[in-house]
Amino acid sequence: MLTIALPKGALLKDSIAYFQRVGLNFEALLEPGNRQLQVLSQDGRARALLVRAQDVPVYVQYGQAQLGIVGYDVLREKNPHVAKLADLGFGQCRLSVAVKASSPYRSARDLPPHCRVASKFVRCADAFFQQLDLPVDIVPLYGSVELGPITGMAEAIVDLVSTGRTLKENGLVELEQIFSSTAYLIAHPRSYRLNLNGLGHYVPQLIGAIA
Amino acid sequence: MLTIALPKGALLKDSIAYFQRVGLNFEALLEPGNRQLQVLSQDGRARALLVRAQDVPVYVQYGQAQLGIVGYDVLREKNPHVAKLADLGFGQCRLSVAVKASSPYRSARDLPPHCRVASKFVRCADAFFQQLDLPVDIVPLYGSVELGPITGMAEAIVDLVSTGRTLKENGLVELEQIFSSTAYLIAHPRSYRLNLNGLGHYVPQLIGAIA
Incomplete structure (x- = not known):
C-alpha cells in the first residue's frame, strides 16, 4: 500500500487538499482532537503518517513512506537522500x-x-x-x-x-x-525508480494536479 | 539583574514553584494565553526567560541567563559547559x-x-x-x-x-x-564563581529550598 508522510504544522492543510485532488482523502487528520498518527485514506487505498516536518524526509529516505511533503528549507538543512519530484508552490x-x-x-x-x-x-x-x-x-x-x-x-x-x-x-x-522556500513532493528513490506501491499510478496524477 | 532560563513544558510548573520558595514569583508565565517569553519577577528583582528545554543550557552557557532549570536528560545529551548546582528531585x-x-x-x-x-x-x-x-x-x-x-x-x-x-x-x-532523570539547577560557570548578578545571595537560599 502507498504510504505518505505528511508534515504537522503549517503545511498540513494544503498538503491534504493536494492529495485530495488525486482522490486520496486524509481529512480525518484535520478533525479537532485527532490524536491518530496514522490514518487510511477514505477509500482505503493509501495510508498517511502524521509526523514532524523534519521527520518527513527520514521516513521517506528509509522507504517507510514512499511519498512525502516537506519544505525546501528542511531539504536544504538536512540534505536527505530522497528524490525531489516537484515544487508544489504552497507554503511560501x-x-x-x-x-x-x-x-x-x-x-x-x-x-x-x-x-x-x-x-x-x-x-x-x-x-x-x-x-x-x-x-x-x-x-x-x-x-x-x-x-x-x-x-x-x-x-x-x-x-x-x-x-x-x-x-x-x-x-x-x-x-x-x-x-x-516552498513545499516539495519527495519520494523514496528506489520505490520511485521501480514504480513500487502504486507510485507509477499516483505520481503522474500528482504532478498533473499541481495548481 | 539575575536572569533565569526556565523550560517550557513538563518542568515549568514545578520550576516556578521552586523559585517562589526564595521569593521570586514568575507565575505570570503560567497565565492562560501568556505569549511573553520574558517576565520580571513580581518584586522586579529578577527576570525569567521562557525557552525550549533544549535551549536552557545554551542561554546559561553563554551567560545570558545566570541560572536555569533543565532535565538531566538534556545535560547528558548535549553536554553543555554549565555548572550543575543541584538535583531538584522533580520531573522524574x-x-x-x-x-x-x-x-x-x-x-x-x-x-x-x-x-x-x-x-x-x-x-x-x-x-x-x-x-x-x-x-x-x-x-x-x-x-x-x-x-x-x-x-x-x-x-x-x-x-x-x-x-x-x-x-x-x-x-x-x-x-x-x-x-x-530529574530536573537540575544549573549556573553560568563564571557568574557562579564570581558571585555576579546576585548569585551569592540566591544560590545558598535555592540550595536550602530543595524539597
Missing part, C-alpha cells in the same frame, strides 16, 4: 538574516567578524556566512530564535520568515534573504 | 530502550546487530549501544518516536518514559533503563 516563506531594528547593520556583510548568530538552521547559516567569507559563531537554538538578539546573546538570527509578523513584534528587521 | 523520568510488545527481544543485548533504533537522544543512544558492543543504526527523529517500530522503520526506540502511558498506547514495552 524565506530563510533570512535579521537583526534588531536599532542595530547599525544594513546588510549581512556589515556584521562584525566572530559575532554570534542564533539559528535553528545551523548548516544553512554556516554555509551562508562561509560563502560571505565572514567568520561567525552559530548558536544553535530549537525555538524562539528571536530571543537571541533581544537578550543580547546574538547579534543576528537566521530564521524562516513568512509574513514577517514575528520579527516585527520582536523589534527585528530582515537584512537579507538566503533562499526562498 | 527515565531514558529507556523499548520495543514492540510482540517482538521476541527481552533485553537490549537481544537486539540484532545493525538493527535500527529511532531516537531523539542520538548521542545517549549511541553511547549506550557502543558500551554494549552492539553496532546499531541510530535513526534521528524529532517527534513521535513510537512511530518508528509501529511503521517497521526501527526495531527499537530510545526515548524518555515517565508514566509509560505513551508506550502502552502504542503497543510498546520497556526493555531496559539507560538512566533516570
Whole structure:
C-alpha cells in the first residue's frame, strides 16, 4: 500500500487538499482532537503518517513512506537522500538574516567578524556566512530564535520568515534573504525508480494536479 | 539583574514553584494565553526567560541567563559547559530502550546487530549501544518516536518514559533503563564563581529550598 508522510504544522492543510485532488482523502487528520498518527485514506487505498516536518524526509529516505511533503528549507538543512519530484508552490516563506531594528547593520556583510548568530538552521547559516567569507559563531537554538538578539546573546538570527509578523513584534528587521522556500513532493528513490506501491499510478496524477 | 532560563513544558510548573520558595514569583508565565517569553519577577528583582528545554543550557552557557532549570536528560545529551548546582528531585523520568510488545527481544543485548533504533537522544543512544558492543543504526527523529517500530522503520526506540502511558498506547514495552532523570539547577560557570548578578545571595537560599 502507498504510504505518505505528511508534515504537522503549517503545511498540513494544503498538503491534504493536494492529495485530495488525486482522490486520496486524509481529512480525518484535520478533525479537532485527532490524536491518530496514522490514518487510511477514505477509500482505503493509501495510508498517511502524521509526523514532524523534519521527520518527513527520514521516513521517506528509509522507504517507510514512499511519498512525502516537506519544505525546501528542511531539504536544504538536512540534505536527505530522497528524490525531489516537484515544487508544489504552497507554503511560501524565506530563510533570512535579521537583526534588531536599532542595530547599525544594513546588510549581512556589515556584521562584525566572530559575532554570534542564533539559528535553528545551523548548516544553512554556516554555509551562508562561509560563502560571505565572514567568520561567525552559530548558536544553535530549537525555538524562539528571536530571543537571541533581544537578550543580547546574538547579534543576528537566521530564521524562516513568512509574513514577517514575528520579527516585527520582536523589534527585528530582515537584512537579507538566503533562499526562498516552498513545499516539495519527495519520494523514496528506489520505490520511485521501480514504480513500487502504486507510485507509477499516483505520481503522474500528482504532478498533473499541481495548481 | 539575575536572569533565569526556565523550560517550557513538563518542568515549568514545578520550576516556578521552586523559585517562589526564595521569593521570586514568575507565575505570570503560567497565565492562560501568556505569549511573553520574558517576565520580571513580581518584586522586579529578577527576570525569567521562557525557552525550549533544549535551549536552557545554551542561554546559561553563554551567560545570558545566570541560572536555569533543565532535565538531566538534556545535560547528558548535549553536554553543555554549565555548572550543575543541584538535583531538584522533580520531573522524574527515565531514558529507556523499548520495543514492540510482540517482538521476541527481552533485553537490549537481544537486539540484532545493525538493527535500527529511532531516537531523539542520538548521542545517549549511541553511547549506550557502543558500551554494549552492539553496532546499531541510530535513526534521528524529532517527534513521535513510537512511530518508528509501529511503521517497521526501527526495531527499537530510545526515548524518555515517565508514566509509560505513551508506550502502552502504542503497543510498546520497556526493555531496559539507560538512566533516570530529574530536573537540575544549573549556573553560568563564571557568574557562579564570581558571585555576579546576585548569585551569592540566591544560590545558598535555592540550595536550602530543595524539597
